[in-house]
Amino acid sequence: MALALNTKRRMVTAALVAPAVAWLFIFLVLPFIAMLVFSVGERAPEGGYQPAFTFAQFANLPARSAAFWNTVILAPVGSFVCLVVAYPVAYYLAVKTSPRYRLLLVSLVVVPFWTSLLVRTYAWMYLLGSRGIPNLLGMIGFEEVRILNTPGAVLLGIVYGYLPLMIMPIYVSLEKLDRRLLEASADLGARPVSTFFSVTLPLSLPGVMTGLALVTILLLGEYLIPQLLGGGKVFFIGNALVDLFLQSRNWPFGSAIAVTLVVVVVFVLLIAMRIAWKIAGTRQVDLV
Amino acid sequence: MRAFISAVYLFLYAPIALVVLFSFNAGRNASEFTGFSTMWYGKALGNTFLVAALQNSLIIALTSATLAAIFGTMAALGMERLRPRSRALLDGLFAAAIVVPGVVIGIATLVALVEVFSFLNSVLASVWPDENPPQLGLGYGSIVAAHGLFSMALVTMIVKARIASLGRDIVEASGDLYATPLTTFRLVVLPQILPSVLAGFLLSFTFSFDDFIIAFFVAGSKTTLPIYVFASIRRGVTPEINAIATLVLVASLMMILIARILMREKKPTN
Numbered sequence: 001m002a003l004a005l006n007t008k009r010r011m012v013t014a015a016l017v018a019p020a021v022a023w024l025f026i027f028l029v030l031p032f033i034a035m036l037v038f039s040v041g042e043r044a045p046e047g048g049y050q051p052a053f054t055f056a057q058f059a060n061l062p063a064r065s066a067a068f069w070n071t072v073i074l075a076p077v078g079s080f081v082c083l084v085v086a087y088p089v090a091y092y093l094a095v096k097t098s099p100r101y102r103l104l105l106v107s108l109v110v111v112p113f114w115t116s117l118l119v120r121t122y123a124w125m126y127l128l129g130s131r132g133i134p135n136l137l138g139m140i141g142f143e144e145v146r147i148l149n150t151p152g153a154v155l156l157g158i159v160y161g162y163l164p165l166m167i168m169p170i171y172v173s174l175e176k177l178d179r180r181l182l183e184a185s186a187d188l189g190a191r192p193v194s195t196f197f198s199v200t201l202p203l204s205l206p207g208v209m210t211g212l213a214l215v216t217i218l219l220l221g222e223y224l225i226p227q228l229l230g231g232g233k234v235f236f237i238g239n240a241l242v243d244l245f246l247q248s249r250n251w252p253f254g255s256a257i258a259v260t261l262v263v264v265v266v267f268v269l270l271i272a273m274r275i276a277w278k279i280a281g282t283r284q285v286d287l288v
Numbered sequence: 289m290r291a292f293i294s295a296v297y298l299f300l301y302a303p304i305a306l307v308v309l310f311s312f313n314a315g316r317n318a319s320e321f322t323g324f325s326t327m328w329y330g331k332a333l334g335n336t337f338l339v340a341a342l343q344n345s346l347i348i349a350l351t352s353a354t355l356a357a358i359f360g361t362m363a364a365l366g367m368e369r370l371r372p373r374s375r376a377l378l379d380g381l382f383a384a385a386i387v388v389p390g391v392v393i394g395i396a397t398l399v400a401l402v403e404v405f406s407f408l409n410s411v412l413a414s415v416w417p418d419e420n421p422p423q424l425g426l427g428y429g430s431i432v433a434a435h436g437l438f439s440m441a442l443v444t445m446i447v448k449a450r451i452a453s454l455g456r457d458i459v460e461a462s463g464d465l466y467a468t469p470l471t472t473f474r475l476v477v478l479p480q481i482l483p484s485v486l487a488g489f490l491l492s493f494t495f496s497f498d499d500f501i502i503a504f505f506v507a508g509s510k511t512t513l514p515i516y517v518f519a520s521i522r523r524g525v526t527p528e529i530n531a532i533a534t535l536v537l538v539a540s541l542m543m544i545l546i547a548r549i550l551m552r553e554k555k556p557t558n
Contacts, residue, residue: 009369016366017378019359020440024381027433028388031396038399049399085296092293107548112300114491114544116498118514119533122521123303126310129525163300221389223501228521238391238501245395245505258395265389 038255047249057256064257067240070226072264074151074236075219078158079166079212085159086166086211091200093167094174106171113164121228124157128229149231157225162218166211173207174200205279213272217265237261304537311530328531338532341516345497348428348512352435353492359436360443361485364451365477367444385441394505397434401426401506426508434502439492443485446551450484451477483550490547494540 042052061068093105112120127133128148137145147153177200185195223238232239237257244254311329315322332338367375385393405424412421454477462472500514507515513536520529 013366013369016362017370020363020444021378023359023433023436023440024378024385027397027437028381028385028393031393031400034400034403035392035396088289088292089296092289096289103552107545108297109300110548111541111544112304114494114498114547115304115540116514116533116536118498118500118517119307119536120304122517122525122529122533123307125521126307126525126530127303160299160303163296217387218389221391221501223391224518238389241391241395242504245398251399254395255399258392262388262392265387269387 035255035258038252039259041252041255043250043252047251049251052252057253058260060253061256061260064237064240067235067237070235071220071222071237074154074158074234075216075222078155078219079162079215081155081159082162082166082215083170083208083212086163086170087208090167090170090174090204090207093171094177095200109164109167109171113168117161118224120161121157121224124153124160125228128153128156148229149233151230151234153229154226154234157229158219158222161225162215165218166215169210169214170204170207173204173210177203202279206276209272209276209279213268216268220261220265220268307530308534308537310527311534313527313530316527328527329535331528332531332535335528337511338513338516341511341513344428344510345513348431348435348503349493349496351428352432352439352496353489355432356436356439356443356492357485357489360440360488361447361481363440364444364447364481367448368451382441382444385437386445390438390499390501391505393434393437394502397430397502398426398505401430401433426506427510430506430508431496431503431510431512434506435492435496435499438502439488439495442492442495443488446484446488446491447481450481454480487547487550490543490550494543494547497543498536498540 037051038049039057040053040055041049042054042056044050089109093102093109097105125148134145134147181199181203182195185199186192190198221238222236223242226234226236226239227242230236241254241257241261244250244257310321312324312326313321314325314327363378367378370378405426408424409421412424416422458476458480459472462476463469467475498514499512500518503512503515504518511519513532517529517532517536520526520532
């Protein structure tokens with residue numbers, strides 16, 4: 001009887017997870033294997049892929065080094081700028097805001113993250129375009145200012161797009177901070193500034209790390225922002241991939257780049273997890 | 289500090305606000321507001337390509353979010369009954385589905401499906417009785433598959449967090465009162481997790497509705513709304529795009545607000 005119950009229980013469990021497991025296998029694991037196989041293949045004469053076993057695609061990676069360097073420089077720089085802007089906001093929301101307005105103000109930060117990045121990036125394209133801000137600058141005497149299609153515009157778009165994602169984890173870690181620690185620090189004679197640097201900041205580091213890791217990883221695969229605000233002049237790996245798959249149809253080379261991108265992402269994740277282990281006590285991030 | 293915070297909120301909302309404002313501009317010019325008009329909305333909604341793209345996006349978002357909500361919830365319920373090692377493996381796969389960049393998901397799905405379809409098509413051609421075997425290809429199915437992957441991981445994450453906060457005692461109490469496991473699920477567990485399932489559904493819908501990069505790779509000849517908007521932006525910025533952008537914003541705004549309300553409401557009050 002007990003055995004039968006146990007078997008039944010196991011079958012129910014298996015039935016519950018089966019669709020998700022099948023989905024993950026068919027549309028995540030299998031495609032990854034296919035991508036690995038493609039990356040050691042050759043480009044067919046008419047474009048696409050033909051089977052082979054060669055590392056020529058990986059040897060050819062330097063051909064796209066500009067996109068690679070743009071990405072590995074602008075992604076961390078962008079997430080660091082996000083951090084500098086986000087920290088005071090998260091601190092204000094968690095520590096200084098009265099509970100009455102907190103929910104509203106936090107919602108106002110989260111909502112942009114869930115609205116179309118395409119539309120939000122387009123908004124800057126619209127603003128920075130020649131009839132937008134440069135036109136206004138022209139009226140007050142700064143003629144011929146170009147903002148669109150520069151690295152600066154891409155950086156601006158990055159900060160705009162990913163600021164909410166940076167604010168949230170830091171806010172969560174600051175909100176959970178025990179206020180009595182701050183009072184204790186003050187009672188022991190520490191000035192607010194030194195309380196901040198010796199108590200608040202160290203305790204919020206897990207949130208900071210989570211934010212930096214999330215934003216950096218998403219930026220490594222970014223396509224829209226450099227495409228719309230960089231105008232083909234500031235090229236990311238994502239842009240190189242779209243070009244290779246949808247225009248020049250060099251699928252094996254594109255797969256090799258995609259595999260490399262995944263390796264970089266895993267590398268960033270491992271570093272982030274190592275640091276998180278060191279500061280210990282990582283907290284769950286509430287993205288919604 | 290206050291001034292800085294206000295500046296950040298202004299930074300977050302001013303560009304969107306300008307797009308919304310200029311979607312009601314009577315003139316073409318982006319730098320001066322010449323009068324109130326809803327003509328661009330009329331133009332946008334009269335555009336058959338746009339309406340077709342919107343329809344595609346709605347079908348795909350609805351399908352992928354529904355499947356993700358059902359399968360994701362099932363997985364969240366089943367995972368707590370798994371042995372630790374299988375659970376860790378599944379957790380890892382879900383994490384990968386969330387963390388791997390969309391551009392890579394798009395590419396991997398594309399290369400795998402193209403191979404699978406060319407194989408299946410040749411099989412179909414050899415076994416089909418007449419000369420016109422059906423051709424399988426990219427389209428609704430491939431977009432739903434790729435969007436569903438991320439969405440399912442998202443739903444599982446949200447529902448699992450809710451189950452973890454539930455506490456086992458009410459389930460045990462229900463069992464002690466001689467409820468069958470199914471009755472316990474229907475009367476005790478389901479009502480408790482339903483808000484998080486709905487929130488997961490809405491966020492999945494929003495994700496799919498807004499996603500550009502994954503669909504760009506696996507859409508085949510289908511056009512989704514973001515793909516249409518992207519293509520029109522590249523042809524040149526027009527006031528019509530402002531109107532479409534505003535409509536997209538309003539749609540996702542409504543979804544996310546409902547999702548947030550659902551996720552806040554039934555939090556334990558202690």
